[in-house]
Amino acid sequence: MKRSVFGIHAVESLLRRHPQSILRLYLQEGRSDKRIAAIETLARNQGVAFQRQPRAALDAMVEGRHQGVVAEAAQGQGGSDNTITEAELLERLACPDHPILLLVLDGVTDPHNLGACLRSADAAGVDAVVVPKDKSVGLTPTALKVACGAGEVVPFVQVTNLSRTLQALKSLGVWLYGTDGDAEKSIYDNELTSHVAIVMGAEGQGMRRLTREQCDMLVALPMAGSVSSLNVSVAAGICLFEARRQRLAGLTTR
Numbered sequence: 001m002k003r004s005v006f007g008i009h010a011v012e013s014l015l016r017r018h019p020q021s022i023l024r025l026y027l028q029e030g031r032s033d034k035r036i037a038a039i040e041t042l043a044r045n046q047g048v049a050f051q052r053q054p055r056a057a058l059d060a061m062v063e064g065r066h067q068g069v070v071a072e073a074a075q076g077q078g079g080s081d082n083t084i085t086e087a088e089l090l091e092r093l094a095c096p097d098h099p100i101l102l103l104v105l106d107g108v109t110d111p112h113n114l115g116a117c118l119r120s121a122d123a124a125g126v127d128a129v130v131v132p133k134d135k136s137v138g139l140t141p142t143a144l145k146v147a148c149g150a151g152e153v154v155p156f157v158q159v160t161n162l163s164r165t166l167q168a169l170k171s172l173g174v175w176l177y178g179t180d181g182d183a184e185k186s187i188y189d190n191e192l193t194s195h196v197a198i199v200m201g202a203e204g205q206g207m208r209r210l211t212r213e214q215c216d217m218l219v220a221l222p223m224a225g226s227v228s229s230l231n232v233s234v235a236a237g238i239c240l241f242e243a244r245r246q247r248l249a250g251l252t253t254r
Contacts, residue, residue, distance in 0.1 A: 005141060007066060008067045011039060013153070015043060089128055093195075101197075103126050103200070104211075107132070107135055107205060114140075125244060127155065131162075162211055181221075184220075200236055221238060
């Protein structure tokens with residue numbers, strides 16, 4: 001199987017981290033600006049051959065703004081796109097050497113939202129992003145482009161039964177914080193320095209019932225304005241960086 005990766009940041013990350021996975025690399029004919037030249041130089045240094053193609057040919061390969069660069073890459077477990085299995089995730093969490101931080105997304109179907117969540121997850125030091133296989137978007141080319149390279153770095157896990165996976169995480173000592181606009185407690189009122197998973201549902205629908213029931217605590221973001229909710233990627237970033245802030249503060253005070 002193969003997949004398409006497009007956009008300057010996404011392809012650059014692929015070239016740096018998994019050049020062996022690239023089957024074909026296409027650069028836009030007639031473009032010689034600094035960004036394309038940097039991709040060309042990196043490809044040569046990594047031993048990856050490339051071809052020049054007209055813009056129309058690149059437009060036909062992908063849906064979205066390719067920025068003059070498209071790569072076809074091999075799809076593989078734990079390889080080019082950093083996907084891992086549920087069993088591999090639980091094995092990694094069995095004997096952690098640091099406080100675990102996970103992001104669980106239940107029912108997020110927009111690849112732009114997933115890509116933005118991956119980008120925030122990478123910046124906040126998340127150990128893995130977990131999503132269900134059904135009614136949820138995966139690592140599509142658009143998600144990878146929006147993630148700006150984070151899709152090649154953050155371990156990504158698609159699970160068959162999210163409720164069962166959450167139970168397994170709890171058995172390993174991971175505390176599940178579900179986000180809910182109607183929750184009485186704020187995310188800021190909780191200690192997020194131990195093994196933690198931030199669980200978020202799709203914008204509008206929120207978490208599914210079984211997912212909600214698995215959460216140890218429901219928390220909300222205190223809203224001061226007239227809007228009642230935030231985009232899931234924005235809310236995810238706020239929650240993850242609150243956990244990041246608390247962990248950094250804990251390190252400096254010990």
